[in-house]
Amino acid sequence: MNEQHINKIYDYKDANGQLLFQVVRFEPKGFSQRRPFDDGFVWGLTDGWYQRNGQANNYYKIKDAPLDKTARPIHDAVWFDTMEPVLYRLPELRQGIDNGETIFICEGEKDADNLAALGFVATTCPMGAGKWRSAYTETLKGCREVVVIADKDDPGRAHAQAVARELYSANINVKVMELPDINETAVKDISDWLTAGGEKQAFAELVIQCPNWEPSQQDSTSVIALEIQELINRFGEPYYLNKDGIVTAINQSFWASLHQSEHIQLFEPDERAFYRYDPQNGLYSVISEDVIKQEIASRLLEVSRQQGLPTLERKRTNSNLNHIVSHLKGISEKKNAFRRDNTIVHLANGVIVFKDNGEADFCSFSPNYCSRNQCPIPFNASAMCERFFNELLYPAVSAENAVLLQKYTGLCLLGNNLIQKFLILDGQPGRGKSTLASIIQKLVGQINVTELRTKHLNERFELFRYLKKNLLVGVDVPGQFLSEKGAYVIKGLVGGDWFDAEQKCGTGNFPFQGNFCILITSNSRLQVRLDGDTGAWKRRLLIIRFEAPEPAKKIPHFENLLIQEEGSGILNWALQGLGMLLKDIQSGGDIQLIETQKKIVDGLLAESDSLRHFLMDNVIQNENADLSTTEIVEAYAEYCPLKGWNPKPITVIHRELESLMLEIFGTSKSNSIKRDNKGAKGFRRVAFKDKDKRPWD
Numbered sequence: 001m002n003e004q005h006i007n008k009i010y011d012y013k014d015a016n017g018q019l020l021f022q023v024v025r026f027e028p029k030g031f032s033q034r035r036p037f038d039d040g041f042v043w044g045l046t047d048g049w050y051q052r053n054g055q056a057n058n059y060y061k062i063k064d065a066p067l068d069k070t071a072r073p074i075h076d077a078v079w080f081d082t083m084e085p086v087l088y089r090l091p092e093l094r095q096g097i098d099n100g101e102t103i104f105i106c107e108g109e110k111d112a113d114n115l116a117a118l119g120f121v122a123t124t125c126p127m128g129a130g131k132w133r134s135a136y137t138e139t140l141k142g143c144r145e146v147v148v149i150a151d152k153d154d155p156g157r158a159h160a161q162a163v164a165r166e167l168y169s170a171n172i173n174v175k176v177m178e179l180p181d182i183n184e185t186a187v188k189d190i191s192d193w194l195t196a197g198g199e200k201q202a203f204a205e206l207v208i209q210c211p212n213w214e215p216s217q218q219d220s221t222s223v224i225a226l227e228i229q230e231l232i233n234r235f236g237e238p239y240y241l242n243k244d245g246i247v248t249a250i251n252q253s254f255w256a257s258l259h260q261s262e263h264i265q266l267f268e269p270d271e272r273a274f275y276r277y278d279p280q281n282g283l284y285s286v287i288s289e290d291v292i293k294q295e296i297a298s299r300l301l302e303v304s305r306q307q308g309l310p311t312l313e314r315k316r317t318n319s320n321l322n323h324i325v326s327h328l329k330g331i332s333e334k335k336n337a338f339r340r341d342n343t344i345v346h347l348a349n350g351v352i353v354f355k356d357n358g359e360a361d362f363c364s365f366s367p368n369y370c371s372r373n374q375c376p377i378p379f380n381a382s383a384m385c386e387r388f389f390n391e392l393l394y395p396a397v398s399a400e401n402a403v404l405l406q407k408y409t410g411l412c413l414l415g416n417n418l419i420q421k422f423l424i425l426d427g428q429p430g431r432g433k434s435t436l437a438s439i440i441q442k443l444v445g446q447i448n449v450t451e452l453r454t455k456h457l458n459e460r461f462e463l464f465r466y467l468k469k470n471l472l473v474g475v476d477v478p479g480q481f482l483s484e485k486g487a488y489v490i491k492g493l494v495g496g497d498w499f500d501a502e503q504k505c506g507t508g509n510f511p512f513q514g515n516f517c518i519l520i521t522s523n524s525r526l527q528v529r530l531d532g533d534t535g536a537w538k539r540r541l542l543i544i545r546f547e548a549p550e551p552a553k554k555i556p557h558f559e560n561l562l563i564q565e566e567g568s569g570i571l572n573w574a575l576q577g578l579g580m581l582l583k584d585i586q587s588g589g590d591i592q593l594i595e596t597q598k599k600i601v602d603g604l605l606a607e608s609d610s611l612r613h614f615l616m617d618n619v620i621q622n623e624n625a626d627l628s629t630t631e632i633v634e635a636y637a638e639y640c641p642l643k644g645w646n647p648k649p650i651t652v653i654h655r656e657l658e659s660l661m662l663e664i665f666g667t668s669k670s671n672s673i674k675r676d677n678k679g680a681k682g683f684r685r686v687a688f689k690d691k692d693k694r695p696w697d
Contacts, residue, residue, distance in 0.1 A: 410578025
């Protein structure tokens with residue numbers, strides 16, 4: 001060691017950033033490990049007897065010393081326990097897993113540092129190729145994707161394949177890649193590749209093009225045999241024989257665990273349903289218990305024939321199968337598996353994973369995303385949508401409102417209403433509202449959309465229709481749509497409230513959280529049934545008003561044409577909008593609106609409360625006066641147009657007037673107001689502010 005000098009020191013830290021040990025590189029080339037102790041180091045990570053060497057407070061392992069803590073070989077020997085190694089750059093690795101980033105495994109600390117310098121999350125295992133441990137696999141559980149970069153030599157390739165097998169067995173999505181030579185310059189690893197001129201964008205493209213790793217047939221057979229033996233070790237033998245070789249009983253826990261090991265599936269206890277993952281589209285879909293029982297019965301039959309045990313075949317009774325399925329529920333249960341608390345968008349050909357700052361990565365399908373909602377449009381980073389911009393969007397709305405629509409469309413793709421708001425598109429007919437709404441629904445996927453019916457929202461079975469949906473829509477709704485008796489439920493459907501959905505002719509309730517996106521279009525200015533909760537409605541509302549002239553030429557079924565020709569381009573527009581929205585949330589906690597957009601919401605709420613505004617502006621208390629209901633209604637009808645408002649329907653006026661008069665003026669309705677010597681309905685002790693000249697005249 002004295003003939004060498006230290007060239008580089010690599011720190012290995014725990015998840016909290018505390019130094020655990022170091023890998024020391026020497027020149028001429030050599031490596032050693034050391035761990036801090038007092039003001040020096042212990043040179044070595046294994047347990048054993050160590051001795052201080054020289055003046056420096058460094059301890060070196062005593063050769064041939066007994067591995068017995070009670071047998072001190074010399075008087076100044078010190079026993080040190082094993083230091084369990086960890087993956088390199090562990091704090092950054094943990095953060096990357098939490099952020100849903102791709103994790104890169106290199107061969108060597110130098111490669112990991114060089115890759116991390118480009119902004120990627122990179123790691124390695126200490127002591128080089130062939131030193132992978134099961135603990136490292138445990139560390140990586142929960143990550144969405146791992147890419148193993150193989151050194152281009154036999155040990156490097158063997159190491160990469162061994163790591164990939166370990167990760168694949170742990171249900172971690174894994175790729176193995178070798179980097180190509182550059183301009184006839186031989187490349188062995190990522191450091192060589194970067195030195196030869198490789199760049200970040202080119203590396204990212206290589207990762208996207210790299211296929212997912214799959215085990216060979218030999219690997220698969222070995223993995224299956226190992227998994228079955230592990231199940232036997234954990235749950236016991238699959239069946240029990242008597243002395244005559246007759247199967248007397250089967251181990252139901254074993255068969256449930258075997259079935260679970262052979263499928264990627266889960267049981268959602270609140271929905272009381274099994275879901276199975278399809279690697280072709282990355283989706284979890286419901287699978288019935290009857291299908292699962294048939295699969296288990298077939299597996300029992302297969303094993304009975306392989307083992308020559310006809311009596312095992314006879315154990316495929318309905319009772320046994322039901323008990324196995326019951327065990328399977330416990331083994332595969334995953335509560336809130338499909339809770340919308342992530343930032344992924346599931347597309348036809350992959351998954352876009354967003355970070356909090358709005359940046360995103362395109363990734364392969366993985367069961368770890370637990371997705372059951374998919375956009376049917378494929379991702380193509382270079383796709384454009386010129387016709388969508390020039391013939392639909394920009395002629396219909398202002399630039400600021402186009403951005404607002406872009407952000408909310410991206411939010412609809414996400415299916416997780418991070419801002420707890422719903423969007424209204426209103427204005428004159430024929431301006432493109434319904435076409436845009438239809439395009440948004442097609443982006444989200446019609447199977448993930450259902451109709452919002454405010455008239456039925458507070459009815460017993462209505463909410464069950466919303467389970468498994470991302471987007472609720474009301475298209476071309478009438479002006480009283482938000483004044484229906486069930487409209488108040490909308491605030492909870494976007495605001496994170498919990499509901500119980502009841503299925504007609506079903507059993508029990510299905511709890512779900514209201515974080516839906518809601519899109520409403522109307523040719524009228526909607527009026528909201530406020531019920532004294534103006535503040536809550538204000539927090540939930542976004543409005544885009546379509547006031548541009550009607551287009552000279554209309555194209556039939558324009559939305560279908562645009563999706564067919566420019567679907568991937570429109571998808572890119574929406575994904576960019578989601579990225580902008582996430583930046584808004586990171587910087588300000590909410591979507592950013594300009595003043596005119598805020599004023600439109602304030603105006604709608606004021607119009608929705610127009611009767612209150614009229615009374616407070618134009619009626620006063622007067623002990624010697626009274627007003628008939630007819631007089632109030634007529635005056636209100638004159639007042640509203642001057643404010644640019646539509647008066648409320650007469651039935652709504654009569655419903656609200658009595659409570660407002662009591663609240664504001666403390667007067668109740670009377671049926672004996674005198675007008676023209678006849679009795680009339682009205683209110684005592686109130687008068688108009690100006691008898692002769694009303695303020696709105």
